[in-house]
Structures are given as structure tokens and as C-alpha cells.
Amino acid sequence: MYCGTVNDLENQTTPFLMIDLPSFESNLSKMSDALPGTSLRPHVKAFKSTAVAQRLYAAGHTAFCCATIKEMEGMVSVGLSDDLLLANEVLDTNRLGALAKEGASITVAVDSKETINAAVAGGVSNVLIDVNVGLKRCGCDVSEAGNLAKYAKNVGLNIRGVMGYEGHLMMVQDRATQAEMVKDSMMLLLKAHENVGGPIVSAGGTGTFDLNSWATEIQAGSYLFMDTEYAKLGLPFAECLSVMSRVISTAPDRSWAVVDAGLKALGMDHGNPSVQDGIVGFCSDEHTTLYPNKGQPQVIWKVGDLVSLSPAHVDPTIAKHQNMFAYEGNTLVEKWPIDLRGW
Amino acid sequence: MYCGTVNDLENQTTPFLMIDLPSFESNLSKMSDALPGTSLRPHVKAFKSTAVAQRLYAAGHTAFCCATIKEMEGMVSVGLSDDLLLANEVLDTNRLGALAKEGASITVAVDSKETINAAVAGGVSNVLIDVNVGLKRCGCDVSEAGNLAKYAKNVGLNIRGVMGYEGHLMMVQDRATQAEMVKDSMMLLLKAHENVGGPIVSAGGTGTFDLNSWATEIQAGSYLFMDTEYAKLGLPFAECLSVMSRVISTAPDRSWAVVDAGLKALGMDHGNPSVQDGIVGFCSDEHTTLYPNKGQPQVIWKVGDLVSLSPAHVDPTIAKHQNMFAYEGNTLVEKWPIDLRGW
Structure with missing residues (x-):
């Protein structure tokens, strides 16, 4: 299912689930080889x-x-x-x-x-x-x-x-x-x-x-995407699912930044998500506050930047979204509806 | 919007959000009087x-x-x-x-x-x-x-x-x-x-x-439903939203029971839900394991029983469901679609 309507990362409505398709395919085939x-x-x-x-x-x-x-x-x-x-x-x-x-x-x-x-x-x-x-x-x-x-x-x-x-x-x-x-x-x-x-x-x-x-x-199912909790085990699968968010505000001295993905976009039962180049402070309904890495006075992000959050638990994270967007680099290749939610 | 299709508690598909309508209406009018x-x-x-x-x-x-x-x-x-x-x-x-x-x-x-x-x-x-x-x-x-x-x-x-x-x-x-x-x-x-x-x-x-x-x-919005976290404040509003679940399994010695509402049906960022007449052990994707109250050797529930769970955080709990079902006693009065989810 090729989706031609939104074809680059910058124009996608945040928050959204981004899949790195090559890593996903590698996870899938590694498991198929084993089992x-x-x-x-x-x-x-x-x-x-x-x-x-x-x-x-x-x-x-x-x-x-x-x-x-x-x-x-x-x-x-x-x-x-x-x-x-x-x-x-x-x-x-x-x-x-x-x-x-x-x-x-x-x-x-x-x-x-x-x-x-x-x-x-x-x-x-x-x-x-x-x-x-x-x-x-x-x-x-x-x-x-x-x-x-x-x-x-x-x-x-x-x-x-x-x-x-x-x-x-x-x-x-x-x-x-x-x-x-x-x-x-x-x-x-x-x-x-x-x-x-x-x-x-x-x-x-x-x-x-x-x-x-x-x-x-x-x-097994989580191996397709992985999360920060499963990543601790050293399994041969790569983390390939991110909750993509956008910086909507920064503190005047840039001692923190705020992105527009919060606890309603993230599975929270294993705790906060993680972020590269910074520390997750806390999640609100539709916000996550990010601090700089230790020793850094300021966050590296400015208003408008896309920021990738790595969820602590992937299954309930996926269950909060309507679609997964599979990318190769910055190019959207497929949109996968999450059509089996609810009871 | 009267919903005549499911008119009693026992026949409702679990898990589902149950609202005690008289308490909801009391919360609404108390706030309207104040503000x-x-x-x-x-x-x-x-x-x-x-x-x-x-x-x-x-x-x-x-x-x-x-x-x-x-x-x-x-x-x-x-x-x-x-x-x-x-x-x-x-x-x-x-x-x-x-x-x-x-x-x-x-x-x-x-x-x-x-x-x-x-x-x-x-x-x-x-x-x-x-x-x-x-x-x-x-x-x-x-x-x-x-x-x-x-x-x-x-x-x-x-x-x-x-x-x-x-x-x-x-x-x-x-x-x-x-x-x-x-x-x-x-x-x-x-x-x-x-x-x-x-x-x-x-x-x-x-x-x-x-x-x-x-x-x-x-x-303000959470006052309409409340949750176990807000309940600690002693506000004049009643907890009126439950995640209704059904017991699907019990341990052989009934030292625990398992209901069919888990962390995908509950806002987990403020921790586990609570239950009357027992203790919440842990939540899995689609299960919650319940233990007896301290001093009791067995859970009071048997397979098939409906069990009401009180969420720790109501906003993200609601965001995980498609509908709220408003009851007066055991009678379904209204079904409220949760139609504003997603981004």
C-alpha cells in the first residue's frame, strides 16, 4: 500500500508512529530464519x-x-x-x-x-x-x-x-x-x-x-519493533519504532524543550520514553518535557524541530495510534492502519 | 441518545467504561453552581x-x-x-x-x-x-x-x-x-x-x-469523572467512571483472580488501578491479576463475575476506549461515543 499523500517527514502531522522499514524487515527476516x-x-x-x-x-x-x-x-x-x-x-x-x-x-x-x-x-x-x-x-x-x-x-x-x-x-x-x-x-x-x-x-x-x-x-510479536525495555536483553532485533514529535516550546534559557507527544501517545506502564541527545523529564497528556544531557546547559532543539521518542513498551504504544508510517530514510513508503484496536 | 441494544450490565462486552450517571450529573451541576x-x-x-x-x-x-x-x-x-x-x-x-x-x-x-x-x-x-x-x-x-x-x-x-x-x-x-x-x-x-x-x-x-x-x-474537565489520584484531594466530586472487567480465571486455591481488562484499557501513567474487596497485583496487556485483601486467604470472585476497576488517571483511560456507557444502577441509559481521539 503506497501512500502518496504525505511523502516526507517534515510535513507529517505530529505525533505519529514512524517505522524504519529496513530495520523492520531485518527483524522480520531474522526471526523467520530462526523460527x-x-x-x-x-x-x-x-x-x-x-x-x-x-x-x-x-x-x-x-x-x-x-x-x-x-x-x-x-x-x-x-x-x-x-x-x-x-x-x-x-x-x-x-x-x-x-x-x-x-x-x-x-x-x-x-x-x-x-x-x-x-x-x-x-x-x-x-x-x-x-x-x-x-x-x-x-x-x-x-x-x-x-x-x-x-x-x-x-x-x-x-x-x-x-x-x-x-x-x-x-x-x-x-x-x-x-x-x-x-x-x-x-x-x-x-x-x-x-x-x-x-x-x-x-x-x-x-x-x-x-x-x-x-x-x-x-x-512472539514485539520483536518486529522492539522498545527500550526489550533492548536491554541484547536480542538480535533493532528498535525500529519511534513516536515522532515536534518541539512547540522552549524555556527562555533553553534549559528545557517541550514536544507535542505525551502520555496519550505513549505506552506508559514501563515508564517514560527515551530520547537521544537529552533526558526525558516528564510526560503530560499531550506534552513531553525534555532536559539537556548532563553537563549541557541547554537543549539542542529549537521550536519546530522533529524529535524522535523511543517508547518503553511498544505494544500499548501502538494501540494508541491509528496508523504506523513506514519510512525508508525520510521517504514514506507505506501506511499501515492499526485496524484491530478495541474489544 | 438512548441505546436500547445492550440494556443490562451482565451482557455488556468487557472491558468497557461504565459511568454512574447520577454521580456524573451531580459532578456536573456542582461545578456549574461554583463556576x-x-x-x-x-x-x-x-x-x-x-x-x-x-x-x-x-x-x-x-x-x-x-x-x-x-x-x-x-x-x-x-x-x-x-x-x-x-x-x-x-x-x-x-x-x-x-x-x-x-x-x-x-x-x-x-x-x-x-x-x-x-x-x-x-x-x-x-x-x-x-x-x-x-x-x-x-x-x-x-x-x-x-x-x-x-x-x-x-x-x-x-x-x-x-x-x-x-x-x-x-x-x-x-x-x-x-x-x-x-x-x-x-x-x-x-x-x-x-x-x-x-x-x-x-x-x-x-x-x-x-x-x-x-x-x-x-x-477543568476531570472533575466530571474523577480518579483515584484526584480522589486524594477531598474535592466535592465523586468517582463515577469504572473500567468494567470480567473474571476469566482464578488460581486453583483462589489466591488470585484474573480479569480481562489490562494496561491497554487503563491509563497507567499514575500507576495501577484500584479494586474494592481486593488488591491489584499487576496489569498485563489484556489482564489484571487481583489478590485478596490482606488477611484474607482467597479472592471473593469466581470465574464470570463482573469486577469494577477504578483508574488512577481518568483522561488517558478514556482515550483508550471507543465509548462510555452511562448507567443508572444496572440499566444502560446512554452511550457516549469517544469521538475526539487521535491527532
């Missing part, structure tokens, strides 16, 4: 964009996972429905059942009799047994997985296997320690799998993509 | 909804302020254009100028020659001189305000007065201290006003609405 085809199940929650999903599909990743029903519906609407997993528990399954009736291949995570009953009631026939592998969130106890699978079979469901997200280990910064902990988590998942059966062992994420050799498929 | 007519300039950034703006207009508040050009455009599109202030600096003024050409009354904040020149270039003829009254953000130095006003007059602009947001004082919790600090800030603004002229002295917000007796108009 080709369906050994990667890209996580749609990271990008919420069918345009990005189409690129992954074209690279051979034909099975996806989603975090919301809205994401599932959007993927089906553009025909990316070969194998869609809702990697979350859900009780209101009628919308998922409607997608299955349309011919989409729909699988949902279950971790209780209630969610199994909901799958049946809504008309979803494929499930993964979600197992708690250490994160205090969803997933049944390892010892219960076999019983739940039996219960699900008895009510007519097709068990495709197990899922167990080691989310508590994504940001462990010592890689050797992280590798040991991932192994321990996956031993739990494999134990559950023994009693559940089915071809799929689904787990992992960007932070453990190269350490988790037990899962049959890795659920 | 009638144009002595309040409601801040559209708080609610981003023309449906909410229509209610304020009907209560006599005919002048509004906005934080983004998109908000200004949306207000004009529904005819709420008697007196619209963009209370932010902006360089790309063509879209504002287009609104003025349509006949809307448009005013923009300026704090530099660059932003004054931009107003002229874009075709905006009314400005407020934005003065820094202590917040390290936008606004010129008090000593520069008169010179900027002269410059603006010379290039043909109409100076409506001054603006100075004491945002650094909104959350001062000792009210006597806060009152003193607001006074000091406003003395700076009045000093600037002496050299600028014009009928308007615009300042304030929800946290200082009753302490700022120097401004001719108060810019």
Missing part, C-alpha cells in the same frame, strides 16, 4: 494491524495468535484465518463461534470447566489447555491439565495441545539464568502435555524466542 | 466526546478548551464553536485556520514568535499569551509576555488575554499550602496580564477550581 513457518505463531496483540499480519503471512507464518476477540474478527475479515488462536480465556464465545461458522479455523485457550463450557456454548470446537508455568495469571495447575482435557473431550471438544506462557521470564537479563528458568517452566508444560496430548506445545515470546526449545511454536 | 457559564471553560481533553460536551453546553458552558487540533475539529463539526481555545502551542495551524474560515471562533495559545507567526500563517486571528507560572512546560517568561503581545498585535493578531496553567499544583494535598502556591502562581499571571491586556485570564484545573479566584475562567 520458520508455523514454528512461529506471531502475536497479533503486538501490532494490531492486518497490514503487518499480511507481511508475516507472506513470509510463511500462516498461524497467528490474538489477545482479543476483536483481533480475531479483524484477521478473519482479511482472510488470515488458516489457524487463529485466541491465547486468552474468554466466557463470551458467541463472536468466536460465528467466525468458526464462517469457515475460519478458530482455537481458544481454556483453563477451567467454565471456559470449556463457554467454548461449547459459543460453538468453538478447538481448544488448547492453558497451563500455569509460573506467571501468576491464567492457566490451570499442571496436575489438573489432564482432567480438564478429559472433561473437554467428553463435551465434544478437539484438544490441540497445551499452552503455557513464561511471561514472568521475558525480562530476566542474565541469559544463562533466563535459560535455566525457561527450562524449568517448560518442564512443567511438558508434564502437563503428557496428560493432555495433541500436536501443539505453544509458549514463549520475544524475550525467550531462542531459549525455548521445548515449545513446538513460539508466540 | 457558572463561561467562568468554566470545560477541558475537552478529559472526555474527548462531543456527547459529553453537548451536556456541558446545555448547562450553560458555551466556551471550551481543547488540547489537540482533532478535538477542535470535532467540536466544530457538531456546532460547539461559539468560543474554542486550543490551550496548546501549535506550529501546523492550517487546520485551525480552516475552522476559522468556516465561521468557528478559534483562539490559540502562543508563547513565542514562532507560534505567533504560525497563527498568522495558518489564518488564526485570536490568541492568548501563554505564560509560565511554575510548571516546566509551555509558556513564556512573565517578563516577555508584554513584548510578545506587542509583536502579535503588530502582525495583526487579536490578543484576548493570558493563559497560565498551574499544573504543578494540581495534586498538592495540603489545601492551605496549595492555596498559597496557587496565589503565588496567579500573581505571576496577573503581572503578565498587566502588560498584555485583553479580557481573559485563563488558568486552573479540577485540583484548584475552588482556590483560583484570580482567573476569569477555569479550565
